[in-house]
Every structure is written in structure tokens, then in C-alpha cells.
Amino acid sequence: MTTLDFSPLFRSMIGFDRLAASLENAYRSEPGGYPPYNVELKDENQYRISLAVAGFAEDEITIESKDNLLTIAGQRQSTEAEGNFLYRGIANRSFERKFQLADYVKVVDACLENGLLHIDLVREVPEMMKPRRIEIRNADSRQAIEHTVPVEQAKAA
DSSP states (O other), rough: OOOOOOOHHHHOTTTTTHHHHHHHHHSSSSSSSOEEEEEEEEEEEEEEEEOTTTTOOGEEEEEEEEEEEEEEOOOOOSOOOOOOOOOOOSSSOEEEEEEOOOOTTHHHHHEEETEEEEEEEEEOGGGGSOOOOOOOOOHHHHHHHHHSSSSHHOOOO
């Protein structure tokens, strides 16, 4: 079995701790897993996560968003009566799924419909973080602006 050592990333990448931890978690997590899910891009800033949670009631599922981590957990409150099953393919177990969210992505809605849990997310970048166009002026207009600086600011400089 091949193992990957992510420790060099932790030593040499300053401020990218979450990225290195995400890579390590993704490598160690089981492929597929339970419950199966889809991640859909609805438009440039809107996403939807759909989880197949057949057999779970709304009060058996919890959704929590904290520190850019979305956690979805299902805890079965009642078990089905034991019967004489010839084949049991419907999972009857609890689960926990975690999704790392990018900055400024937040959960806006969740609904359970036909055995699918739909979680809608939106990315809302603050105005101060959005790209903005900077006007280029000539040297004459810059000198005019410098002469209009209040006296208190000019003395402090």
C-alpha cells in the first residue's frame, strides 16, 4: 500500500493549514462512503448538495455549519422490526458526512424530499473583497488632490 506524507506541506506552507489538512483528510477518507451524495453547481455562486437518506425522518438528521465545515449527521431513533429478510440492501445505520466550505459560502436552505436531503449553498463575497476597477489619472489631477488634503492630515504626515 502506498502512503503519502503530508508533513512537508505543514512545514513549508504558512497560512495554508486548512488546505494541507483537507488534502490529508481527502486521502484518508474512504471512497464512496455512506450515504451517497451529489454536489451540483447551480450557477456561478450557488451550489446544492443532495444526499440519499432514504428511511430517515427530518428529526433524525442534523445539519451544522461551523468554521467553514458543514456537518450532516443522521441518527436512527427507531430500528425496523427484525424480520425474515432474504436480502437486506437498504442501509439501516447512522452516518456523518463533512464538507469543507470555501470562504464566504453559507447554507441558505435544506429540505427533505423523496428520500433526498437537498442543501442549498450560496457564495456571498463581501463588497470590499470583490475586484474593483481603479481609475488612472494624469499627474496634474493627482497634484490637485494632494493640495486638498486637510491641514491636520498634512501636519501628521
